[in-house]
Amino acid sequence: MITAEQKPIQEIMEYVRPYSRILLVGCNECVTVCAAGGRKEVGLLSSALQMAFMQEGKVLDVKEMTLERQCDPEYVEELAGSINQVEAVLSMACGCGVQEVARRFKEKPVYPALNTKFMGASERQGVWAERCQGCGDCVLGLTGGICPIARCSKRLLNGPCGGSSHGKCEINPDVDCAWQLIWDRLKALGLEKRYEDIAPAKDWRASRDGGPRRIIREDLAS
Amino acid sequence: MKTFEPVIVAFCCHYCAYTAADMAGSMRRCYPSNIRIIRVPCSGKVDAIHMMKAFQKGADGVYVAGCLEGDCHFKNGNTQAARRVAYVKRLLDEIGIGGERLEMITMSAGMGERFASTASDFTEKIRRLGPNPIKGLKKAEAV
Ligand code: SF4
Ligand code: SF4
Numbered sequence: 001m002i003t004a005e006q007k008p009i010q011e012i013m014e015y016v017r018p019y020s021r022i023l024l025v026g027c028n029e030c031v032t033v034c035a036a037g038g039r040k041e042v043g044l045l046s047s048a049l050q051m052a053f054m055q056e057g058k059v060l061d062v063k064e065m066t067l068e069r070q071c072d073p074e075y076v077e078e079l080a081g082s083i084n085q086v087e088a089v090l091s092m093a094c095g096c097g098v099q100e101v102a103r104r105f106k107e108k109p110v111y112p113a114l115n116t117k118f119m120g121a122s123e124r125q126g127v128w129a130e131r132c133q134g135c136g137d138c139v140l141g142l143t144g145g146i147c148p149i150a151r152c153s154k155r156l157l158n159g160p161c162g163g164s165s166h167g168k169c170e171i172n173p174d175v176d177c178a179w180q181l182i183w184d185r186l187k188a189l190g191l192e193k194r195y196e197d198i199a200p201a202k203d204w205r206a207s208r209d210g211g212p213r214r215i216i217r218e219d220l221a222s
Numbered sequence: 223m224k225t226f227e228p229v230i231v232a233f234c235c236h237y238c239a240y241t242a243a244d245m246a247g248s249m250r251r252c253y254p255s256n257i258r259i260i261r262v263p264c265s266g267k268v269d270a271i272h273m274m275k276a277f278q279k280g281a282d283g284v285y286v287a288g289c290l291e292g293d294c295h296f297k298n299g300n301t302q303a304a305r306r307v308a309y310v311k312r313l314l315d316e317i318g319i320g321g322e323r324l325e326m327i328t329m330s331a332g333m334g335e336r337f338a339s340t341a342s343d344f345t346e347k348i349r350r351l352g353p354n355p356i357k358g359l360k361k362a363e364a365v
Pocket of ligand 2: 151152153154155156159160161162163164165168169170171176177178179180
C-alpha cells in the first residue's frame with residue numbers, strides 16, 4: 001500500500017487560514033489502512049482544526065467527505081455537488097489523490113493534509129515499512145523475494161557492502177541489512193548458488209530516470 | 223465572583239468504573255455533580271473522535287475510566303484506551319486546548335471510594351485550569 005502520515009497541524013492551519021469554508025476529503029483505500037487519511041482521521045482533523053481556529057475567533061466550516069478512492073476520476077466526481085459550497089479543498093489522500101482532485105476542479109485550491117511516504121507493508125499493528133520503490137523492472141525473483149532497491153540503503157544489486165555487520169546496515173543498527181536478508185533467504189531455499197550470479201547494471205530507464213511513467217493497456221484504454 | 227463549575231465527561235467502562243460509580247452511590251458517597259457519565263462496553267471502545275467531540279461541544283475536562291491493568295474484560299481494551307488518550311492529549315496540546323484536560327484513570331468495580339475521590343480530584347484540577355478555551359465562543363459544527 002501507499003503509506004502516509006499527517007502533516008503537522010500548524011502547517012495544515014497555514015494552508016487553511018485564508019478560508020472559512022473548506023471541504024475535507026478522505027480516502028477509503030491505502031490511507032485508511034495506514035490510519036492517516038480515512039473517515040476517522042477526517043473527523044479528527046476536522047474537529048481539531050475547528051477548535052484551533054475558534055480560539056483565534058474564527059469559525060471554520062468543514063464539510064467532511066470520504067471517497068472510495070481519490071485517485072480515480074469516477075469517485076472524485078462525487079465531490080462535484082459540494083465543491084461550489086467551499087472555498088478550498090483539504091485532501092487527506094496520498095499525493096495521487098490530491099492531484100486528481102486538483103485536476104478535476106481546476107478553479108479550486110487543493111491542499112495536502114498528509115505527507116506521502118512510501119510503498120510498504122505493515123510489519124505489525126501500527127508499524128509500516130518500505131518494501132518497493134516501483135523500479136519498473138522487478139528483481140525479486142533473483143533476490144529471494146527481498147528487494148535490494150527499496151531495502152538496501154545503497155540500492156546495491158550485488159551486495160552486501162563492507163558496512164554490513166551482524167545482519168544490520170551501517171546506516172542504523174535498527175535497520176536490517178537487505179543483503180544479509182537476501183543471503184539468509186537464498187540459503188533457506190537452497191539457492192546459494194544464485195548468489196554467485198553477478199547482476200548486470202540495472203536499466204534505470206524503467207524507473208523514474210526515464211521521466212514520468214505511464215501504463216497504457218490497449219485492451220482497456222478508451 | 224461565582225466559582226466556575228466545570229462540565230466533565232467521564233467515559234466509564236461497564237465492567238469497572240460504571241459499576242464503581244453505582245457502588246459509590248450505594249455507599250452514599252458523594253461525588254461532584256459536574257461529572258457526566260457515559261457508559262461504554264469497554265474503555266477501548268472510546269475512540270479519539272469521542273474525546274475530541276466532547277471538548278468541541280464544550281466539555282472542560284474528559285476522562286476515560288477503565289479496568290486496572292491486566293483486568294480488562296476484553297483483554298487489552300484498557301491499554302489501548304490509555305495509548306489513545308496519550309495520542310489525543312498531544313493533539314489537544316497542539317491545538318491549544320491543553321492535554322492536561324484529558325486523563326486515563328483505572329479502577330476496579332469494587333472501588334466506589336476511588337471512583338468518588340477521582341471524580342472530586344479531577345473536578346478540582348479542571349476548576350483550577352479554568353474553562354475550555356473554546357467555551358462561549360461561537361460554535362462551529364461539522365456539516
Ligand atoms: S525490485 Fe523494483 S519492482 Fe521489485 S520490489 Fe524492488 S523496487 Fe519494487
Ligand atoms: S549494510 Fe547491507 S543494507 Fe546497508 S548499504 Fe550495505 S549492503 Fe545495503
